[in-house]
Amino acid sequence: MKIKVALMFGGRSVEHEISIISALQAAQSINREKYDVIPVYISKSGEMYCGDRIGDIEAYKDIKSLIAESYTVAFARTEDRVAIIRTSPKLFQKPLVDYIDVAFPVVHGTNVEDGTAAGYLNMLGVPYVGCDVLSAALSMDKYAMKVIFRDHGIPVLDCAVIDSDDYLADEEAAIRAVEEKIGYPAIVKPVNLGSSVGISKADCREKLSEALEEAFLYAGRVLVERAVTNLTEVNCSVVGSAHKARPSVCERPVGSDEILSYEDKYLGGSKSAKGMASTKRVIPADISDEDTEKIRLLAVKAFKALGCSGVARIDFLIDNDSGEIYLNEINSIPGSLSFYLWEPAGVKYPELLDEVISLALERARENSKITYAFDTNVLSGVKLGGLKGAKGKA
Secondary structure, three states: OOEEEEEEEEOOOOOHHHHHHHHHHHHHHOOOOOEEEEEEEEOOOOOEEEOOOOOOHHHHHHHHHHHHOOEEEEEEEEOOEEEEEEOOOOOOOOOEEEEEOEEEEOOOOOOOOOOHHHHHHHHHOOOEOOOOHHHHHHHHOHHHHHHHHHHOOOOOOOEEEEEHHHHHHOHHHHHHHHHHHOOOOEEEEEOOOOOOOOOEEEOOHHHHHHHHHHHOOOOOEEEEEEOOOOEEEEEEEEEEOOOOEEEEEEEEEOOOOOOOOHHHHHOOOOOOOOHHHHOOEEOOOOOOHHHHHHHHHHHHHHHHHOOOOEEEEEEEEEEOOOOOEEEEEEEOOOHHHHHHHOHHHOOOHHHHHHHHHHHHHHHHHHHOOOOOOOOOOOOOOOOOOOOOEOOEOO
């Protein structure tokens, strides 16, 4: 009997379209002899859809029409199983779409990758691929991850965090604080976004103000860190769990700008739907063997430090002037699931997908051994009334 996989993608995120590409790439490569895939599209307004064309990349050229011919669904727990059900079944139409064995969220960005999807699936008690709630949230918050990495002895760049309310209350003070702590040039980025959205470089006060205004369009908190002016970007993927993980080969992405842009990452100079697989890159990265090994070890260390699971991509910066290596950020659900970093190591994409699904099922088996409830008679004598609270007298 095949394992039924709910492949989830889309969501209320500025990385919505990239999620569609990443997920449907995976759908094309997954072993159909072992897995029965049910594509579940999450619209930009948060509704979930199934339908005959939800798994067809061509259909997303006209999402409005696709939604019109599809139907809304929700996940529901029924005893010991999780089902996908129609939320508005037509006359004589059964609500049940199908039961699922595992969920596979291939989602990017806020409101999905940041632990939101993991929390939803965790509450339902369905096995799911990828990070749990905490590790997903930490991986998405660029400041929180830096704090964890620094505590584990992983080198990161110094940074300052600005809250939008503080910035609006006293723009001058906020900018002065950044200048005193970070200086110029500086990199400004939303604290919880990926795909280079809202990221810019500032080398003076005027540009810093403009960069902050841009970043605040996408997030309520903004991270400002020292810019490495003579740098080499190197990425490494990691697959596994917090207990056991291994690194891929390294890559050096090639960007047309000083900062690798959204277009560099996902369009690769064209409008082909290849996601991160279309980015210009050098594989393996043309760096020293010593730096390669150091980055691979740091990547695994970072993955475990956050308690990640599934497949992630960890991005590094090499300061070519000092030779120092800094961890830039971690992507808990990377574009194209970083399959292109595993193929050179002999791991084909279907094998990578099979491994992360197996990790999800293994985690579910481990969690099933944990006690989440115990018998108690605390409710037997409860009477609601008066001003007495649950923990004692008012």
